[in-house]
Amino acid sequence: xxxxMSPVEAGQTYLELHHQLHRIVDQAMSSAGxxxxxxxxxxxxxxxxxxxxxxLAGLLGFAPxxxxxxxxxxxxxxxxxxxxxxxxxxSRIIALTAxxxxxxxxAMTARSKTMDEIFGVLDPTERAQLVALLKTIRxxxxxxxxxxxx
Amino acid sequence: xxxxMSPVEAGQTYLELHHQLHRIVDQAMSSAGxxxxxxxxxxxxxxxxxxxxxxLAGLLGFAPxxxxxxxxxxxxxxxxxxxxxxxxxxSRIIALTAxxxxxxxxAMTARSKTMDEIFGVLDPTERAQLVALLKTIRxxxxxxxxxxxx
DNA sequence: ACCTAATGATGAGGAACCTCACAATGAGGA
DNA sequence: TCCTCATTGTGAGGTTCCTCATCATTAGGT
Numbered sequence: 129x130x131x132x133m134s135p136v137e138a139g140q141t142y143l144e145l146h147h148q149l150h151r152i153v154d155q156a157m158s159s160a161g162x163x164x165x166x167x168x169x170x171x172x173x174x175x176x177x178x179x180x181x182x183x184l185a186g187l188l189g190f191a192p193x194x195x196x197x198x199x200x201x202x203x204x205x206x207x208x209x210x211x212x213x214x215x216x217x218x219s220r221i222i223a224l225t226a227x228x229x230x231x232x233x234x235a236m237t238a239r240s241k242t243m244d245e246i247f248g249v250l251d252p253t254e255r256a257q258l259v260a261l262l263k264t265i266r267x268x269x270x271x272x273x274x275x276x277x278x
Numbered sequence: 279x280x281x282x283m284s285p286v287e288a289g290q291t292y293l294e295l296h297h298q299l300h301r302i303v304d305q306a307m308s309s310a311g312x313x314x315x316x317x318x319x320x321x322x323x324x325x326x327x328x329x330x331x332x333x334l335a336g337l338l339g340f341a342p343x344x345x346x347x348x349x350x351x352x353x354x355x356x357x358x359x360x361x362x363x364x365x366x367x368x369s370r371i372i373a374l375t376a377x378x379x380x381x382x383x384x385a386m387t388a389r390s391k392t393m394d395e396i397f398g399v400l401d402p403t404e405r406a407q408l409v410a411l412l413k414t415i416r417x418x419x420x421x422x423x424x425x426x427x428x
Numbered sequence: 429a430c431c432t433a434a435t436g437a438t439g440a441g442g443a444a445c446c447t448c449a450c451a452a453t454g455a456g457g458a
Numbered sequence: 459t460c461c462t463c464a465t466t467g468t469g470a471g472g473t474t475c476c477t478c479a480t481c482a483t484t485a486g487g488t
Contacts, residue, residue, distance in 0.1 A: 133405040139393035141409045143303070143314075145416050147339055150296060151475090152419070153289075164293075165444055182466060189297055194445055196468060201443085218453050218466040243289035249418040254411055255283040259291045261400060261408045266295050268399040269302070301446090315474055332436055344475055346438060351473085368436040368483045435484075443476075454465075 153242050160238035162231050167239065169198055170207065170224060170232040178223035180213060207231055303392050310388030312381050317389065319348055320357065320374060320382040328373035330363060357381055 154164040162170070172187050173179070181199060185192045199222055202208045207228035213219040224232070247255060304314040312320070322337050323329070331349060335342045349372055352358045357378035363369040374382070397405060 133402050133409055135393045135397035135400075135405065136390050138397040138400070138405040138409050139303075139389075141412050141416075142299070142397075145412050145419075146296065146300065147475090148416075148419060149292070153293070154476095163443075180466075190444095191446060192467070193447080193469095197444075213466095216454070216466080220467075239289075240286050243285045246415060246419065247285035247288040247292075249414060250285075250288070250411060252283050254414075255285065255288040257407060258411045259283055259288050261404055261411075262291050262295050264399060264404075265396060266291075266298075269295075269298060269396065297445090304446095313473075330436070340474095341476060342437070343439095343477080347474075363436095366436080366484070368481095370437075430488090431486100432488105433484100433486080436482085437480105438482105439480080440478090441476100444474090446471100446473075448470090450467105450469085452466085454463100456461100456463085458459100458461085 149246065152246065153239065156242040157235050157238050160235050162235035165198060166202055166207070167232065167235045169195070169202065170228055170235075173208065173222060173224045174229065174232055178221050180216075180219040180221055182219070184222060202228070299396065302396065303389065306392040307385050307388050310385050312385035315348060316352055316357070317382065317385045319345070319352065320378055320385075323358065323372060323374045324379065324382055328371050330366075330369040330371055332369070334372060352378070 150164070157164050157167055168188060169184065172184060176187070179187075181195045182192055184190075184199075185195045188195065190198075199208060199210065203210055205227075206225055209223050209225055210220045211223065213221050247258075250258065300314070307314050307317055318338060319334065322334060326337070329337075331345045332342055334340075334349075335345045338345065340348075349358060349360065353360055355377075356375055359373050359375055360370045361373065363371050397408075400408065
């Protein structure tokens with residue numbers, strides 16, 4: 129415990145949690161009707177309003193191709209609409225529908241509940257600590273990468 | 279910063295990093311010849327010796343079906359072998375080959391380098407803190423779930 | 429011995445990511 | 459104008475995960 133903590137050991141611990149945590153959150157949200165991936169998209173649309181897929185890809189840190197696919201599904205389920213952009217005939221504007229907004233709300237409730245279960249075991253000070261550490265990592269990540277971060 | 283840190287906010291930060299971090303590590307390792315997923319399997323085999331797929335699934339926290347698929351690939355590339363279990367005709371024993379061991383070594387080097395880049399920005403005390411927090415989360419996770427954790 | 433239940437692996441099918449290649453469009457310079 | 463280059467979205471194809479159904483085998487009770 130008080131041994132020297134190598135980056136590799138830290139990474140090991142992180143990666144072990146990684147998989148489990150993602151699955152737990154995704155499962156909880158899927159049960160509520162929206163997978164984590166879909167919710168991520170809808171959250172952005174809710175926060176920033178309608179936008180084209182390229183912008184969405186930038187915000188999410190996804191490849192454009194991945195956005196196409198996710199939107200395909202969301203459109204099929206009528207949670208978003210894809211309309212032409214009058215100013216640029218290449219681009220399609222994605223917008224939340226009313227059902228999309230409803231679904232998002234339900235999913236976010238489930239999400240919060242799951243987050244409480246997972247991160248509620250830490251006290252507020254510990255959570256602040258954790259977030260500070262993660263942000264430090266994120267900041268120094270942004271250097272050599274795609275730079276989409278947030 | 280000194281605001282109250284809610285579980286949801288902490289989770290938000292965690293999930294944002296999640297995707298990026300996974301991709302960075304996976305890409306680095308893939309460039310070195312072994313994807314993260316494949317390396318995970320090979321690491322377990324290296325650490326625990328030959329075993330059947332169910333055991334492997336338990337150790338990894340994967341669904342058995344996922345192990346079958348990953349092993350298919352590894353076997354195709356001759357990094358592992360699948361042999362009959364003389365004591366149980368349902369089961370197949372997975373074992374590392376020499377090439378598998380070599381590939382793993384190369385991949386682990388790449389992995390370490392990437393971990394250094396990511397977690398090296400924290401000092402040892404911070405890393406210890408991070409690991410402690412993650413372990414706290416993991417411990418309390420094990421209650422309601424598959425219980426494969428490590 | 430037999431019948432039932434648990435277990436090991438896999439087929440089928442799906443979701444969420446990716447890269448690479450490409451058509452259509454837009455934008456800017458010569 | 460026209461030529462080139464960047465950008466938007468998507469087809470094609472791959473990987474890594476999943477669940478659910480199924481088959482073969484083993485194990486356990488009676």
